[in-house]
Amino acid sequence: xxxxxxxxxxxxxxxxxxxxxxxxxxxxxxxxxxxxxxxxxxxxxxxxxxxxxxxxxxxxxxxxxxxxxxxxxxxxxxxxxxxxxxxxxxxxxxxxxxxxxxxxxxxxxxxxxxxxxxxxxxxxxxxxxxxxxxxxxxxxxxxxxxxxxxxxxxxxxxxxxxxxxxxxxxxxxxxxxxxxxxxxxxxxxxxxxxxxxxxxxxxxxxxxxxxxxxxxxxxxxxxxxxxxxxxxxxxxxxxxxxxxxxxxxxxxxxx
Amino acid sequence: xxxxxxxxxxxxxxxxxxxxxxxxxxxxxxxxxxxxxxxxxxxxxxxxxxxxxxxxxxxxxxxxxxxxxxxxxxxxxxxxxxxxxxxxxxxxxxxxxxxxxxxxxxxxxxxxxxxxxxxxxxxxxxxxxxxxxxxxxxxxxxxxxxxxxxxxxxxxxxxxxxxxx
Numbered sequence: 451x452x453x454x455x456x457x458x459x460x461x462x463x464x465x466x467x468x469x470x471x472x473x474x475x476x477x478x479x480x481x482x483x484x485x486x487x488x489x490x491x492x493x494x495x496x497x498x499x500x501x502x503x504x505x506x507x508x509x510x511x512x513x514x515x516x517x518x519x520x521x522x523x524x525x526x527x528x529x530x531x532x533x534x535x536x537x538x539x540x541x542x543x544x545x546x547x548x549x550x551x552x553x554x555x556x557x558x559x560x561x562x563x564x565x566x567x568x569x570x571x572x573x574x575x576x577x578x579x580x581x582x583x584x585x586x587x588x589x590x591x592x593x594x595x596x597x598x599x600x601x602x603x604x605x606x607x608x609x610x611x612x613x614x615x616x617x618x619x620x621x622x623x624x625x626x627x628x629x630x631x632x633x634x635x636x637x638x639x640x641x642x643x644x645x646x647x648x649x650x651x652x653x654x655x656x657x658x659x660x661x662x663x664x665x666x667x668x669x670x671x672x673x674x675x676x677x678x679x680x681x682x683x684x685x686x687x688x689x690x691x692x693x694x695x696x697x698x699x700x701x702x703x704x705x
Numbered sequence: 706x707x708x709x710x711x712x713x714x715x716x717x718x719x720x721x722x723x724x725x726x727x728x729x730x731x732x733x734x735x736x737x738x739x740x741x742x743x744x745x746x747x748x749x750x751x752x753x754x755x756x757x758x759x760x761x762x763x764x765x766x767x768x769x770x771x772x773x774x775x776x777x778x779x780x781x782x783x784x785x786x787x788x789x790x791x792x793x794x795x796x797x798x799x800x801x802x803x804x805x806x807x808x809x810x811x812x813x814x815x816x817x818x819x820x821x822x823x824x825x826x827x828x829x830x831x832x833x834x835x836x837x838x839x840x841x842x843x844x845x846x847x848x849x850x851x852x853x854x855x856x857x858x859x860x861x862x863x864x865x866x867x868x869x870x
Contacts, residue, residue: 454716461723468730476737484737487744494751501758508762511770525776529783587775589783606791613789618780620814621790627809627822649783653772657763666774667767676780683784 504662507670514672521677527616527688528680530650533560533592534617538648540691541615542596549608551600554641559593589649593622596644599629605642612646614686620647793819793869796843804830808862819867820850824860828852831863838867845870 478485515522535558546553598608605626612619623645629637666672698705793812797819801807809822825831831852838847850864 454713454720458716458720458723461720461727465723465727465730468727468734472734473730473737476734476741482741484741484744487741487748491744491748491751494748494755498751498755498758501755501762505758505762508767508770512766515770515773522773525773525780528780529776587779589779606794609790609794613787613791618783618787620783620786621788621812622814624790624812625809626807626811628807649779651772651776651779655768655772655775657767657771661767661771662762664771664774666770672774672777674777676777676784679784680780 501662504667507667510670511666511672518674521674524616524677524680528618528684529589530617531653533590533648533650535592536691537617537688538592538594541617541689542594542646544689545608545611545686546596546598549600549604549611551598551604551608551642554597554599555595555643556597557595559595561591561593587651587655589651592648592650594644594646594648596646598642598644600639602626602638602640605640608642611686612644614684615688616680616684616686617688618649620649621645622647788814793843796841797821797867800837800841800843802830802834802837805834817869819869821865821867823863823865825863826860828861831861835865838865843870844868 475483477483480486538558539556542556543553598605609621609624612621621644623643625643626640627642629639629641631637661667790812794810797807797810804827805823805825807821807823811820811822812818813820823831823834825834835847835849838844844867846868848866848868850866852861852863854861
């Protein structure tokens with residue numbers, strides 16, 4: 451009977467000990483209890499579901515892009531994938547000639563400090579959250595120094611044409627100066643020197659985990675308002691360059 | 706200590722109840738361990754699925770979409786940087802006083818400054834010219850540079866720097 455009486459408190463103590471040092475830590479211990487594992491599973495489920503949704507959106511966006519060739523052309527003309535320097539020379543020369551201006555100089559250069567894409571470091575998959583700041587992409591620049599000679603009125607038309615060109619260009623320096631005739635009297639013709647910046651963006655973007663939360667993959671649609679804006683404000687085409695006749699017997703002689 | 710059969714029965718029933726509680730505690734422990742293992746396996750399987758899909762996401766299709774998206778974002782930024790230079794020239798033209806003419810016009814995008822090299826036939830006209838630029842709402846500041854009088858022609862050469870608002 452004495453043993454039976456001792457058994458009861460022993461069971462109580464054993465139960466309490468098991469509850470405190472066994473069951474409760476198995477439920478939650480801040481690291482790998484069932485509660486933490488459940489939370490980790492839910493988080494993983496959420497991440498996988500959102501990744502699958504993003505992948506669906508990638509397919510949707512890909513076909514939207516394929517079905518909108520004109521919008522695509524507007525954007526790729528505005529910011530080309532390469533410097534297209536031959537087109538810059540061709541079009542500056544064409545615009546000057548169209549406006550009866552004599553071209554004195556067209557020279558191109560590339561600044562050395564715009565060689566890399568400015569990006570922020572990539573985060574691990576586990577740290578992805580909606581609303582992560584978008585990586586900033588920096589375009590490369592092609593600088594054109596362009597000098598023309600002619601009337602003030604024609605120069606103004608040329609400046610207007612440049613501002614309406616379908617490829618992005620920005621005037622960084624502009625100089626207009628009067629010239630003198632042989633008898634030293636003021637000429638009606640001016641000389642204009644323009645420093646122009648043409649931007650382009652190489653297609654060498656490296657995807658990172660941050661991009662999973664980019665607005666375009668979250669929303670599944672492109673915001674193409676800018677395409678309409680470009681179409682409305684730009685009406686000067688960027689002409690392509692034709693190779694013309696090639697090949698010669700003596701490359702040191704003009705054919 | 707003497708016990709009656711009734712007391713003995715009570716002790717036995719209490720012990721049994723306590724044993725059931727202990728059994729339940731052990732069962733809960735075992736259940737939690739098994740559930741924990743199940744959750745670990747599920748998480749691992751989902752992680753493997755995530756890794757597969759992640760590799761898919763990092764493929765060419767996403768790159769193509771992202772490249773276009775970058776161009777859209779960049780276009781929005783660049784179109785805001787474009788300026789119609791003719792507006793600047795118009796603002797200068799509108800403020801030129803009678804008796805002043807330009808020898809050169811220079812615009813610098815980095816400082817958003819227009820530097821004018823001007824000619825005038827007297828200092829009174831120069832003063833009027835400066836006032837005219839100061840009265841223009843297009844410029845935030847007007848700075849006068851050096852003046853030079855040519856005694857042969859009586860023409861004064863002067864420069865003005867205009868900061869665009």
